[in-house]
Every structure is written in C-alpha cells, then in structure tokens.
Amino acid sequence: SLFGLPDQAAHERVLLATDPATGLKAILAVHSTARGPAFGGCRLWHYDSEAAALNDALRLSQGMSLKNALADLPFGGGKAVILKPQGDFDRPALFAAFGRAVQSLNGAYITAEDVGTTTADMRGLQAVTPFVSGIPRDDAFGGDPxxxxxxxxxxxxxxxxxxxxxxxxxxxxxxxxxxxxxxxxxxxxxxxxxxxxxxxxxxxxxxxxxxxxxxxxxxxxxxxxxxxxxxxxxxxxxxxxxxxxxxxxxxxxxxxxxxxxxxxxxxxxxxxxxxxxxxxxxxxxxAGGIISVAREYRGEGEEAAVMAEVSKIAExxxxxxxxxxxxxxxxxxxxxxxxxxxxxxxx
Ligand code: NAD
CATH class of the missing domain: 3.40.50.720 (NAD(P)-binding Rossmann-like Domain)
Structure with a gap:
C-alpha cells in the first residue's frame, strides 16, 4: 500500500512532479511539518526503478524529520529526489522545472543541496522559488553545507x-x-x-x-x-x-x-x-549541514555561531x-x- 509502506511512518504529502519539456521526474516528500516547514536537500540520482526513487525519498524525508528534531531546529522533515534523465539534458531548465514544483508546495518544503546537486543548482532555483537554501553569498554566511x-x-x-x-x-x-x-x-x-x-x-x-x-x-x-x-x-x-x-x-x-x-x-x-x-x-x-542551511535560510547565519551550534552535536x-x-x-x-x-x- 502506498499509504503504509513497511518501516515508514506516514508522510503528510508526497508530490510526483513531471515536466515533459525538460524531462523532469521528481518526488518531493514532506514527512512532517509538526516542528515547522519540511526542510531537506534535493538529490539528483540515477535510480534503477521509480519504486527505488520513491523508497529513497520516503526514507530520506523521514530521516530529515528525526535529524531536524534531534538538532532542535524549528523545521520538519522533507526531501526531494530528481530522477536523473538519461543522456544529455538541459540542467538549468530541469532545475527551473523542479523549482516550480517546490514553489507549488508554497513553503511546506524547503530545499537545499544533496548528493548530485550543487550550489549553482540552488542559485538557479532561487530565480523560481524563495524556498531554497545553501547559496553562497558575498555579503553573508551561506553556501555549501x-x-x-x-x-x-x-x-x-x-x-x-x-x-x-x-x-x-x-x-x-x-x-x-x-x-x-x-x-x-x-x-x-x-x-x-x-x-x-x-x-x-x-x-x-x-x-x-x-x-x-x-x-x-x-x-x-x-x-x-x-x-x-x-x-x-x-x-x-x-x-x-x-x-x-x-x-x-x-x-x-x-x-x-x-x-x-x-x-x-x-x-x-x-x-x-x-x-x-x-x-x-x-x-x-x-546534522551539521542542515544546521548550516537552516540558519542561513532564517538569516541567522554567522560562521562562529553556526560552528558552535554544530559542535554541540558532541554533547x-x-x-x-x-x-x-x-x-x-x-x-x-x-x-x-x-x-x-x-x-x-x-x-
Ligand atoms: P559526494 O557525492 O560529494 O561524495 C560521495 C563520495 O562517495 C564520492 O567521492 C563517490 O565517488 C564516493 N563513493 C560512491 N560509492 C562509493 C563506494 N561504493 N565506495 C567508496 N566510495 C564511494 O557526497 P557528499 O555530499 O560528500 O555526501 C556523502 C554522504 O553524506 C551522502 O550519503 C549524503 O547524503 C550524506 N550527507 C551529506 C551532507 C552534506 O552536507 N553534503 C549532509 C548530510 C548527509
């Protein structure tokens, strides 16, 4: 059953986003928004099957709920996976289409880098949606987590x-x-x-x-x-x-x-x-990376303070x-x- 996968706590929302023009096939999984908007990175990966991609999105987004909670961040857990198109593809166009999917969730999900995605991709997303973090700036803390x-x-x-x-x-x-x-x-x-x-x-x-x-x-x-x-x-x-x-x-x-x-x-x-x-x-x-992009997103980023917060993981x-x-x-x-x-x- 899609609503009761083994080992998965129920997800609040799962969006399957497609865009034939760019080849986008993405899964945006919002596991929990209890603590705040679901925050978690976006993975670009070649999956052997759509079921494998869905499973990855569900497992990773649930993990983000636990990670953000344990790190005492005011965010819930979510994650997105983009199924990597076969062959050559227009990367900026693909990410623009993905950004529109993020935007359609109207802030329930905030994205950032993960495996296969870069700070440049996040900068591209910024043109389409404000619900993105992990962007290097000259004037303030931010970027690669x-x-x-x-x-x-x-x-x-x-x-x-x-x-x-x-x-x-x-x-x-x-x-x-x-x-x-x-x-x-x-x-x-x-x-x-x-x-x-x-x-x-x-x-x-x-x-x-x-x-x-x-x-x-x-x-x-x-x-x-x-x-x-x-x-x-x-x-x-x-x-x-x-x-x-x-x-x-x-x-x-x-x-x-x-x-x-x-x-x-x-x-x-x-x-x-x-x-x-x-x-x-x-x-x-x-959790150091999500602490970094979460503080950046809230405009609370300052290198020394974020490093001190990350160091608390040892406690x-x-x-x-x-x-x-x-x-x-x-x-x-x-x-x-x-x-x-x-x-x-x-x-
Ligand atoms: P990355 O893609 O930069 O690095 C992964 C490395 O693993 C690559 O060098 C790759 O060649 C290597 N690799 C792949 N398969 C391997 C194998 N079988 N044996 C040995 N090496 C192999 O990714 P990353 O950003 O360094 O993230 C690494 C892991 O940490 C991922 O699982 C990611 O989800 C997780 N993670 C990353 C962050 C972050 O801030 N980047 C935050 C939290 C969790």
Whole structure:
C-alpha cells in the first residue's frame, strides 16, 4: 500500500512532479511539518526503478524529520529526489522545472543541496522559488553545507573515541573513510590534522591518490573498506552500507559517518551492538549541514555561531550514550525514540 509502506511512518504529502519539456521526474516528500516547514536537500540520482526513487525519498524525508528534531531546529522533515534523465539534458531548465514544483508546495518544503546537486543548482532555483537554501553569498554566511557536516561528524568521532574507546585524543587512532566526496574530504582533513591514521576508499581513484599524497592515507579497495582493521569506521558514501553482508565483517569498535540511512534495516543496528560495535546514528552526527542551511535560510547565519551550534552535536552524542546505558538498548533505537519524542508542534 502506498499509504503504509513497511518501516515508514506516514508522510503528510508526497508530490510526483513531471515536466515533459525538460524531462523532469521528481518526488518531493514532506514527512512532517509538526516542528515547522519540511526542510531537506534535493538529490539528483540515477535510480534503477521509480519504486527505488520513491523508497529513497520516503526514507530520506523521514530521516530529515528525526535529524531536524534531534538538532532542535524549528523545521520538519522533507526531501526531494530528481530522477536523473538519461543522456544529455538541459540542467538549468530541469532545475527551473523542479523549482516550480517546490514553489507549488508554497513553503511546506524547503530545499537545499544533496548528493548530485550543487550550489549553482540552488542559485538557479532561487530565480523560481524563495524556498531554497545553501547559496553562497558575498555579503553573508551561506553556501555549501558539507564542511559543517564534516565538522559535526568529526566532533562526534572525537566524543565517541573518548567515551567508547576510552582514548583521550585522536592521535594515532586509525579511521577508515568510505567515500572522499564533499563531506568525506573535509572530514579527512580534520582527522589528519588531529593526528588520526587514515585508511581510505573511493570509486574515484583520483580522490584516493590525493588522500594518499596529502594525508599519508593507506588506500584499500572499495570492497574492503568496511572490514578494514581500524578503530573507527566513517561511512561517507551512500546509504545501506551496513547490512547483513557487511556487518559481520566490521572490525572497527566505533562507527560514525556522514552517509544518510547507513543501516539497511533496524536489525543491522542490533547486530552491530551484539558484536560490541557502537554505531552512532547517522542523522545525529551528520546534522551539521542542515544546521548550516537552516540558519542561513532564517538569516541567522554567522560562521562562529553556526560552528558552535554544530559542535554541540558532541554533547548530544554524550547524552545519547548515557541514555543507551540507562535503556539497555542500542544507540539507533534510543536515538529514534528520542527524536520521535521531539516531533511535536513547537510553541
Ligand atoms: P559526494 O557525492 O560529494 O561524495 C560521495 C563520495 O562517495 C564520492 O567521492 C563517490 O565517488 C564516493 N563513493 C560512491 N560509492 C562509493 C563506494 N561504493 N565506495 C567508496 N566510495 C564511494 O557526497 P557528499 O555530499 O560528500 O555526501 C556523502 C554522504 O553524506 C551522502 O550519503 C549524503 O547524503 C550524506 N550527507 C551529506 C551532507 C552534506 O552536507 N553534503 C549532509 C548530510 C548527509
């Protein structure tokens, strides 16, 4: 049933937007507006099927509700996916058509960058709709959220290394990074500066070569990164990397990374816990980017203040681990309950 997909809480609205002239096929999913307008990025991706795109939009938008709630942002959760047209396409025209779809929701959904979309795309959207963020400006804070996302993941790893691994600093801590994209690269820089030893993998060989040269990283095959002999694993590529096939092979004792929806199913979080591996939920640790674009959108952006707000993610990691001890449960399940308790209308 479209109205009761497994594992999905009900969505308030799902818009299927098409525009034959530009080839646009997009799904705009508004999961919750309880805390405020649904805020979440827009993904441009090639999907094997329309059902896969819908599933991604529903899962990602639900995740945004939890992420925004846990980050105490006055926004609900939403997400859009654009099914990447085959062959050449007119990118500005495609995004203009997508912008009209965003505008048609009249502010119920606010968009920003995500995988496959750029700050230039967001600037293009701005001509069509005001409900967009993540736009670089000369005169004010704004733009690419990925450095802030990376910073939030970094402070989460710092907190986890201290509280879970019992080590006082990252000096000499071995970290495996899956994906050296916008977030992964910034994270690698922060980790390297803090003295961590990096093991990296990316399908893009040039990025791997750069990381080896710049950070003295050890490169491994993409099929081996999740099982690398390290202290910390940071998944920063795509979702569902932690699944029934990969979980038994993980050797890290702590997992904290940027990728959304890292657990293929809730059972994979249980399996990690059973193996003595602490998984810090993706939507808790990767909230830095949404904090950045949300503050930018509200005109509250100021670099130092936003960085301080992102750094507070470390305090939430600490509180989560305390709650986990008391609840005798897993971090993923405790974070879900904690976030859901905050899906309430703000006064
Ligand atoms: P990106 O596209 O810039 O980077 C992804 C990287 O992963 C690329 O370098 C790609 O080559 C690599 N990759 C793809 N498949 C791989 C595989 N199987 N093994 C190893 N590497 C692989 O994306 P990004 O903006 O860095 O985002 C990374 C993840 O973090 C995504 O899941 C995204 O949804 C999530 N995220 C990003 C932000 C943000 O601010 N950009 C915020 C929150 C969450």
């Amino acid at each position: 990925s450095p802030k996302t990376a910073w939030g993941v970094f402070v989460s790893i710092q907190a986890g290394v201290r509280l879970v691994l019992g080590r006082s600093s990252l000096d000499g801590v071995r970290v495996a990074l899956q994906g050296l994209g916008a977030v992964g690269w910034h994270l690698a820089e922060f980790l390297h500066r803090a003295g961590a030893k990096l093991v990296v993998a990316d399908v893009d060989a040039a990025k791997v070569e750069r990381a080896v040269a710049q950070f003295g990283a050890v490169a491994v095959h993409v099929g081996e990164i999740l099982a690398a002999d390290v202290d910390v694993l940071a998944p920063c590529a795509l979702g569902a990397s932690l699944n029934a096939q990969t979980v038994p092979a993980v050797r890290a004792k702590l997992i904290a990374g940027a990728a959304n929806n890292q657990l293929a199913t809730p059972a994979d979080g249980d399996a990690l816990q059973a193996r003595g591996i602490c998984y810090l939920p993706d939507y808790l640790v990767n 939430r990691v600490e509180e989560l681990l305390q709650r986990v001890q008391k609840a005798d449960s897993t971090p993923a399940r405790v974070a879900d309950d904690w976030a859901r308790s905050k899906l309430v209308t703000l006064g």
